[in-house]
Amino acid sequence: MNRVLFNAQDFVTSDRVRLCDYRADHIRRILRAAPGDCLKVGLINDRCGSGEVLEINQSSVTLRVTLDQAPPPKRPVTLLLALPRPKMARRIVHAATELGVKKIILLNSYRVEKSFWQSPLVDDTHLFSAMVEGLAQCGDTILPTLQRARLFKPFVEDELPTLLSQRTGLVAHPYASSAFTKPSGETVLAIGPEGGFIPYEVEKLLEAGMQGFTLGPRILKVETAVPAILGQFC
Template identity: 50%
Template sequence: MNLLLLEPGEVTPEGTALLRDQRHRHLRKVLGCQPGDTLKVGLLGGLCGSAIVDATDENQTRLSQIVCQQAPPAKLPLTLILALPRPKAARRICRTAAELGIEHLVLLNSYRVEKSYWQSPLLSEARILEYFYEGLEQAGDTVLPTLQIEKRFKPFVEDQLPAMLTGKRALLAHPYAAESAQGSDTPTVLVVGPEGGFIPYEIDKLCEAGMSGITLGERILRVESAVPTLLAKLFP
């Protein structure tokens, strides 16, 4: 945890906050915080700053002198459309999405996505929000990515995707594409398929909507490896 996230409603007008949840346990048992220690904090959706550990015991940690005046890191101008990964991989990818500053994440169904993935408790919206929090705390950010869940491939690609692509780079990551990933600061929509890749029908539909294929080369990567590699290439 490189930043302690606080809900704005948790902070009193006097600049104090009382923690009794997992953040208290992390501060006490993992970081070993003691009274007088200074912490980096951030208000969820707002500014970053600092706080002092005023007191801590087995049950709670009290913070004081909370002052937030610094803007969080800038977001990448990126919408990531991701075929729903395996639940355990999804945790890592959602956390990485928040760490790297993705603005908007769309989890999409496709032919090679196992139907059972959608029923996994690891992929409930509440759990995904937890993964986002982990990524923000790691990166020192306060602004959550927005989340969109689309369980029907064709209606999303035909009815919503074209409008999302207006004025943006529209890139489909596909190992057999001809063009290599290139860096730019242009607002981008990036589509990444499942472990086995999109089927030809899905690739055709995505291209009809306006996507252009890009590749990272001959090696076929796991999704959790491909996503950060693509972002490093696209936004160097």
């Protein structure tokens, strides 16, 4: 946790925040903060700043906060991700948040098992927690937008062309003929499930206006491919 994050409900006065959960424990045990110490803080979906430790005890930590800094800029990427296995989904959403993705769209695909969508590990609560952890790690405060597209064909035919109207669309595919080239502007990056998008899905994505690319002859797991590709947008 490189920035202590809080929300509006944590304020006890206009400039004081009281934390009573895992964040207070982190400040006590990991940061070993004492009254008078200054910590990096941020208000979720708002500004960053500093927090002076006013009081610290076994049940809570009270900070006087000053929010006078803009959060770091996002990367110009919308991640269109075929829903991974639930345990992996949390890790990937966490990593994508750390890497500054603006929006994450979880997409259905032929190789996505129906049971994945019913798992509590991919519900709003769990994925929100993963995104907040990602923000705290990278020092950001702005959550990526999260969307679910449970029907592949309607999304690709009806929504994706509009999404691509002002963006470059790229779909990762190990058998594409073109190597990855970093686009100059806003990008929609599509990454398939384990085993990849089936040929029909690749065809529909290309028809919608996306371009295929490959990272080379090595076949990567989704959890490896996502940070490997997003790292190219530095």
